[in-house]
Amino acid sequence: MPTLSIEPLGQAIEVRSGQTILDACLRAGIWLPHACGHGLCGTCKVDVLEGEVSLGDASAFALMDFERDEGKALACTCTLLGDVTIEADIDEDPDAQLIPVSDFIGTVTAVEDLTHDVKGITLALPPPGMHFQPGQYVNLEIPGVTGPRPFSIANAPGEGDKVWLQVRRVPDGAATGWLHTELRPGQQLRLSGPYGQFFVRKSRGGPLLFLAGGTGVSSPRSMILDLIEEGYDQPITLIHGVRTQADLYGQQEFAELAARHANFRYVPALSQEPDGSAWAGERGFVHDVAQRLFGGGFAGLTAYLCGPPPMIEACLRTLMQGRLFEKHIFTERFLTAQDGAAKRSPVFRKV
Amino acid sequence: MSARKLGLKQRYALMTRGLDWETTYQPMEEVYPYDRFEGIKIRDWSEWEDPFRLTMDSYWKFQAEKERKLYAVLDSFAQSNGQTGISDPRYINAIKLFITGVSPLEYQAHRGFAFTGRHLRGVGPRVAAQMQSLDELRHAQTQIHTISHYNKFFNGMAEWPHMHDRVWYLSVPKSFFDDARTAGPFEFMIAIGFAFEYVLTNLLFVPFMSGAAYNGDLATVTFGFSAQSDESRHMTLGIEVIKFLLEQHPDNLPIVQKWVDKWFWRGHRVLGLVAMMMDYMLPKKVMSWKEAWEIYFTEAGGALFQDLARYGLRPPKYADVATAEAEHISHQNWCTFYQYTHAAAFHTWLPTAQEMDWLSEKYPNTFDKYYRPRYEMWAQMEKDGHRFYNMALPQLCTTCQIPMVYTEPGDPTTIAFRQSMYKNERYHFCSDGCKDIFDAEPEKFAQSWLPVHQIFQGNCGGATVPDVLDWYKLKVGEDNLDFGQSPDRKTWDEWQASKSRLAG
Incomplete structure (x- = not known):
């Protein structure tokens, strides 16, 4: 899957083939200005800084020829032809640390019952651990479940050598069901992070x-x-x-x-x-x-x-x-x- | 690490800072005399987030490019005799309604935003309103230029400015904008910037522009695209203005609510003309009015008001009544124009059997039960040589100025009548929505220029129908009456005949 980097956030997300930039961003929790959603109004105009895109069905009036020449695109119709970097009209946040996402293999060191349907799961991370902002989350891969699941990090960033997750068992949920019934200390799970814009300003x-x-x-x-x-x-x-x-x-x-x-x-x-x-x-x-x-x-x-x-x-x-x-x-x-x-x-x- | 680029917002803020100043020769209260009487309280104008972030320099560049594109299409449309390629000549009547009823509103919007752009104290909204004012002027001009081509071949369009100011049914859209433009700057922003440009705009433009696309009118489609590309700014401004007012002071909420209620209902009444255009005047149908209402008001408006509920704002009063009326309004309007075809500047006709079947399918709850029998009766009367004309001048609703033809909520066989007394005079209304609006500002609406009253008072050219039509600059036998016998129809048939001669 091609990667979309979004400036000025400095954040990178994966985009499915045929998925528009706007759709990918909104699903990743990144708000871009938008209105009509189908290439007519021009509210979601972005600058393509690097990479090849298909402009899709953007109206010739909402995205003029000279703007196309200047590398503009409408996020609601534009799809990626490879890795792409855009600059969008997003407010910069002085408190954002812009920590790059990394992949980890965590080792389960503890599984405890916090309540009848919530477990606390501790995953030790290999050195140097994960640098994260409190409030951010990790994507955890669960054996036999397609697609990773997000879980917020409950420990303080001073303890970056591990992540502590609080997992409620969702009725009939495959992922949380597995974590509640199959997970044992010593097992290893793949995870990536940190993600998210939820941190203290x-x-x-x-x-x-x-x-x-x-x-x-x-x-x-x-x-x-x-x-x-x-x-x-x-x-x-x-x-x-x-x-x-x-x-x-x-x-x-x-x-x-x-x-x-x-x-x-x-x-x-x-x-x-x-x-x-x-x-x-x-x-x-x-x-x-x-x-x-x-x-x-x-x-x-x-x-x-x-x-x-x-x-x-x-x-x-x-x-x-x-x-x-x-x-x-x-x-x-x-x-x-x-x-x-x-x-x-x-x-x-x-x- | 290299220095990070400034965000668009920061760049814009740095470029535009210091454009405003506090006046010293005159007190600010006298420079901005209109931004307090409505009761809206603004604590800090600088909280306004400028949604446009466009400099005049790039504004001109964009708009000039849009004009070049549009006029290239219009030229080629004219050169290739595009008027002969439309689906059916009846379609032109939708364009007549547009140039006489809608394009003048673009001009009114231009003037309204110019006023607002002068009288709002904050620099952000002032610049935004001024830019929108220029957009609206451009929209009016491009529409006039586009439609001027049709005016060379078809009747009913030549006197649109006169007609907009004088003709009875055009007082419906005209008085809507007159009301907004005689309000204070904040009410204008909620009325036009929010309610009209945001909540209801899709119900006006999508039907006309898709209607044009479905019926082979490339020229109108193109000005539609050209105008819609400005809408991003207009819609964003509409959203920003309501958020700004609601966040600035808790006392603003009841005032804004009252305006949202009022302008939703007024807009709904004006859009009845669009409803009729969609269901009856487009030879190739896009969707029914009821479907359009569901998509653009019930769903999109529902999401909007669900979000605005966070501020304590409720959905517009009588939104449920308006939704129920979507089953009836297009039929009741077209029936009215059919009866008053002699006083309309476009042609009317009875729906064909095929069109009636489409209406039955789209309006399974109402069409066959209430409206089909009426059309069948009128068809029989036409056949018998007694085409029905209603020669009585109708009673008008004092607020929306529409003849009192609408029915009671839940009872489509009883005409709705409401009334209020004000200074010993009785005023009449078509609905609870219109009565509420009058009751909140009787001193304003008691001054309404009601076309029928004006005729009776002798202010419209004379006492007979021909006198009044003459004063309307409406040419009897050319601009009015049924399509079947019209010169438009004759022109079209001659084109078809010459086409087949050429082909043969």
Whole structure:
């Protein structure tokens, strides 16, 4: 498969034959400006810096002859004829480290039960290990399963000699099923990384809000450990939502961290805990708990969201109606082919 | 490591910085007198993200190239007598509707964006609005030039500026834009920049341009492509403006919601003309209006309003009513024009048996039940020598200015009537949507120039139909009446006869 490099991100992605640049980028979580999606409007114009492309069915008015001569292309119709580098109208991010992706063979050193359906998996990496930004993820290859699966790295980047992954067993899921039933310490798995644009924008400063659902807490764990280790002194809040007490994990570690660091607040929240149980903590969905804790006003924060799509959507609505907008909200989405096909409007770029 | 290149956004910011300044001889409030009365609160204009990032220098370069391409196509279309290659001469009536009803709106948009570009305080939106203003002027000109070729051979197009200002049904699109242009700059941006250019634009342009493509009108297809290539900027501007207003201040949400509700409904009413064009006036059909509504409003608009719900904005009020009306609106409009064919500047006809079968297939819930019997009755009347003309002047809706022909939601056999009292006068409306719009600003809509009222008041050339048509500059027997007996039809038949003589 040809490789597409995208400037100014410096990121490279694999593109299937016949797949358009726009489709490949959106599926890889890279937002490019676009509107009509079929070569008529010209919103998705990019510069082809290197390599051969087919311009596809771009309108002669949306992509003029002189622009073709100058190496412009419309991402929504353009396909690759080989490895290609483009420059697109993407905001540069001062906090992005642009770490190249590498391939690794990891050795399983521990498999532990975090809850009844979540396992913690530790993979030791050969020296020099993996350099990554907290919040990024790896693609893990699973024997007998076609295509790698993404998992967020839950450990802090100081521990780059390993990756710790939190894997919930998806009902009838082949990949997570294998990891839950077949994986043993000592086995070796191929993985590549780090991937993703989900990392802490430290240069902004200010108070931080992490909203996590289920195993979506893995990225925030890495981010928060890293922030605390380097002495970030602004308020940090983590709200971790799960269904019941039986689904909650990591609370001892986070509670201890909160006890030691006055600027870190940890709020586990249960959405389906039976009435009358011994649970004295917060009840309700993550967005409802956030609404209560912040009195419905979120201006001035930077928020990081990680979890299942309905939780993300509910949190986005709560945050935006509480005056925190796209510029200050970051989310991780693992786009599958199915998600990419879902109809979205061009109102939001990243969230 | 070599120095990294600046991103496009940074390059643009560096190139354009300092283009704006705070005035010192005059207070800013007096330089920008219109950007506060609507109640919109802007905390920081610099938060505006300029979606265009285009310098004037490259703007001219792009537009000049587009013009060269378009006029090359128009020249070759004229030289090869492209007008003889269209699918069917009835198609030209869609073009007549376009030049009299739509192209003048491009000019209105040009003026509206010029006003907005003058009166918004932020430099980003001001530049964007000015560029869009130039685009709209270009669209008006290229459309006039393209259609001028058809005007050499067919009737009904020569007096389009007069007609747009005077003819009863053209007051529907005209008053829509008059309303937007007499609003403040923020309402104009939501009305035209967002609601029209973003939410509804595909329902206007795709039907006309695909209709042209399906019916052999290469000239119109080409100006369509040429205009659509500017749309990227217009659509992005529409999106940016609504995000900007909603993010700047919580007090803006109810105001923006009210405008979204109003301009969605007004747009829906104007688009009824397009609905009729798609279902009845295109000899080769692209898709039905109902299908177009499902694709471009229900699906695309659904995704849009689902995203905007994050800000607390709800889908436009009466969107459900408009969707239900997609089953009826084209039929009710065409029936109206059939009855008033003597006062229309394009030709009408009864759908053929084959066309009625297509309508039955596309409108299984409504066509056979409510509309086919009416056409069959009129066909019989024509056959008997009693072609039906409605000689009474219709009552008009004060808001949309459409004759009161639409039916009650859920009851397609009862005409919908709504009314409001304002300063002891009674005003009439076709729908709850139009009544709500009036009730929110009665002092504005009480001043509407309603064509039928104006005729009765003696302001339209005289008291008889011929007087009024003369004042419209509408040539009786040439521009109006059924297609079957029209000079257009005769011209076309002569072309066909000469073609077959040449071939024979």
